[in-house]
Amino acid sequence: MKTVVILSADSLGMAVAEMLNPMEMKLVGLGDLRAETWNVFSDLEKGELKEEIEGMPVMPVDLAVGLQPDILVIATTDAERSHALEYMAIRAGFLNDIVFIRDIHEQFSIRCSVLRRLCRRLDGLGVEGNVAELGCYRGDTSWQLNALMPERRLYLFDTFEGFDPRDVAKELELGCSEAEPGRFGGADEKKLLERMPFPDNVTVKKGWFPETAFDMEEETFALVYMDACLYNPTLSGLEFFFPRMGRGGVILLTGCDDMKYRGVAKAVEDLETKYGALLMLPVGDLEGTVMIVRP
Ligand SMILES: C[S@@+](CC[C@H](N)C(=O)[O-])C[C@H]1O[C@@H](n2cnc3c(N)ncnc32)[C@H](O)[C@@H]1O
Structure with missing residues (x-):
């Protein structure tokens, strides 16, 4: 059994923790740069450690590296952060193996694998309907949907101006996130269409959802990707x-499972309270995607 420390205790770090093979790997702690995530101190000022910790121990990076695990996992997809954490680990005297999630993420994607298999299955079963993406941004997922289901119409919804002030006001009211209006702005409708392998079968719905869906009451869908x-x-x-x-x-x-944007989980919770439980299963990717099936 190898001991593991994961650097960064955000949604990605937690998703990586869930992926560890329990037959081979034992998680001994997480390291994070943000003091508000640390749960190991009884007195932060004096640096005194708690006797008992609830849940997984999250601590400062140097303390986590000091546990000298067999493997250190750097769980960020950002190149600069990845290098900074590697540098901190080496400076703290870490000499064992380092795994970079950034590299693995670039090469393998559970979400893409799920998309491929799912599209084959939906086509094979002959499930009726169009395809849609709510929150398409620059089309990193849209072009895959279009390539995987070329026969079906793909509806792409986005403001193309980033987060809408009305949605941001709701976030603040509910305390779900510190989202800012215009975040993810700058996506270009024309450039998006240029990326599509079958653009004739793509309809862009520009503007604020749900207003952009008001003329679509009669449509049916086989696959919808929601990422807003x-x-x-x-x-x-x-x-x-x-x-x-x-x-x-x-x-x-x-x-x-996003810790930064908690509104997604809250919306699911509120919807289930109102209408009852959904048939919802985690796909186990790094992005915390769930699959909701219409029985
Ligand atoms: C994380 S990005 C989507 C990334 C994209 N799905 C991908 O795979 O690359 C979120 C997008 O949701 C869009 N969005 C958020 N709220 C929206 C709303 N109410 N109506 C339309 N688009 C919205 C934002 O403009 C942003 O482009």
Whole structure:
């Protein structure tokens, strides 16, 4: 059994912790630069450690590295952060193996694998309906959806101006995130369409969701990918798409474990309180995606 420390205790670090093979790897702690995540001190000022810690111990990076695990996992996809954490670990005297999630993430994606298999399955079963993405941004996922289901119409929803002030106000009201209006702005509709392998089968719905879906009451969907980060579009997206899914159709909702944007999880919770439990399964990717099936 190898001991492991994960550097960064955010949603990605936690997702990596869930992926560890318990037959081979034992997580002994997480390191993070943000003091508010540390749960190991009884007195932070004096640096006194607690006798008992609830949950997984999260501590400063140098302390975590000082545990001298067999493997240090640097759990960030950002190149600069990855290098900075590696540098800190080496400076703290770490000499064992380092695994960079950034490299693995670049090469392998569970979410892409799920998309490929799911599209084959939906086509094979003959599930009826179109495909949609709510929150398409620059189209990193959209072009894959278009390539995987070329025969179906793909609807791409986005403000193309980033987060809408109305949604941001709701985030602040609910205390779900510190989202800022215009975040993810600067996506370009034309450039997005240029990336599509089958653009004739793509319809861009530009503007604020759910307003952009008002003329689509009669549509049905086989696959919907929801990635809008915030409470409002997640709730209205589920309320709009779920009743319009073909039998056996699937909504992939990403960001359900996101610690920065907690509105996605809150929207699911509120929806389930209102309508009852959804048939919802985690896909086990790094992005905290869940699969919601229309029975
Ligand atoms: C994380 S990005 C999406 C990334 C994209 N799915 C991908 O795979 O690359 C979130 C997007 O949701 C969009 N968005 C958030 N709220 C929205 C709303 N109410 N209506 C339309 N778009 C929205 C934002 O403009 C942003 O482009």
